[in-house]
Amino acid sequence: NAGVTQTPKFQVLKTGQSMTLQCAQDMNHEYMSWYRQDPGMGLRLIHYSVGAGITDQGEVPNGYNVSRSTTEDFPLRLLSAAPSQTSVYFCASSRTGNGYTFGSGTRLTVV
Amino acid sequence: AQTVTQSQPEMSVQEAETVTLSCTYDTSENNYYLFWYKQPPSRQMILVIRQEAYKQQNATENRFSVNFQKAAKSFSLKISDSQLGDTAMYFCAFMKPSGSSNTGKLIFGQGTTLQVKP
Numbered sequence: 119n120a121g122v123t124q125t126p127k128f129q130v131l132k133t134g135q136s137m138t139l140q141c142a143q144d145m146n147h148e149y150m151s152w153y154r155q156d157p158g159m160g161l162r163l164i165h166y167s168v169g170a171g172i173t174d175q176g177e178v179p180n181g182y183n184v185s186r187s188t189t190e191d192f193p194l195r196l197l198s199a200a201p202s203q204t205s206v207y208f209c210a211s212s213r214t215g216n217g218y219t220f221g222s223g224t225r226l227t228v229v
Numbered sequence: 230a231q232t233v234t235q236s237q238p239e240m241s242v243q244e245a246e247t248v249t250l251s252c253t254y255d256t257s258e259n260n261y262y263l264f265w266y267k268q269p270p271s272r273q274m275i276l277v278i279r280q281e282a283y284k285q286q287n288a289t290e291n292r293f294s295v296n297f298q299k300a301a302k303s304f305s306l307k308i309s310d311s312q313l314g315d316t317a318m319y320f321c322a323f324m325k326p327s328g329s330s331n332t333g334k335l336i337f338g339q340g341t342t343l344q345v346k347p
Contacts, residue, residue, distance in 0.1 A: 149333040160320060160339045161274075168333040176334065208274060210335070214327040217264045217279075218335050220274035 124221035141209030149212040150192040154205040235338035252321030270316040
């Protein structure tokens with residue numbers, strides 16, 4: 119059981135570049151979510167999904183896209199990176215009613 | 230919309246002593262889940278304890294226990310016999326159950342940084 123796997127662990131982008139943060143889980147969890155964490159702050163929800171084919175916006179969705187074609191994968195796309203998107207990104211998954219299991223995070227810097 | 234508030238940005242405790250972290254939340258739901266997560270300097274998010282709102286009994290996990298006051302919408306975390314490894318940021322979180330609107334959304338408080346001193 120690998121749990122929740124996020125790739126890459128570190129990434130530096132130039133303003134305007136696009137990229138996809140990958141997230142995969144092998145626990146057959148229905149729920150998956152993406153969060154961002156800025157220095158000294160809590161986790162803010164970007165997008166979440168309650169099952170394959172179903173996604174919804176969280177608190178800070180602007181500038182990010184998601185899709186969920188399979189139960190296992192939930193990629194997060196940055197279409198045109200901006201310095202304000204410099205953050206640590208966490209992917210997480212959960213079975214209904216249980217706490218979320220988190221990946222180890224991706225540290226993204228946009229210059 | 231649900232909100233979660235942690236009013237103590239920073240706390241400290243001596244090793245082996247007991248500390249309580251506060252959390253309040255706002256919801257009109259009767260059934261929901263509450264969680265405490267720990268984030269040590271490694272940055273990994275670790276689930277500490279889980280409480281189901283329809284259970285009156287307070288959850289306990291070894292040295293960690295909660296005081297769940299549903300009417301007051303309060304969910305505090307007590308750490309007994311504090312250890313140096315408890316030094317971390319602690320987050321309170323709220324989630325609605327399946328079948329509810331916006332189910333699956335885990336909403337976090339701002340966090341409390343806990344320093345355990347030797």
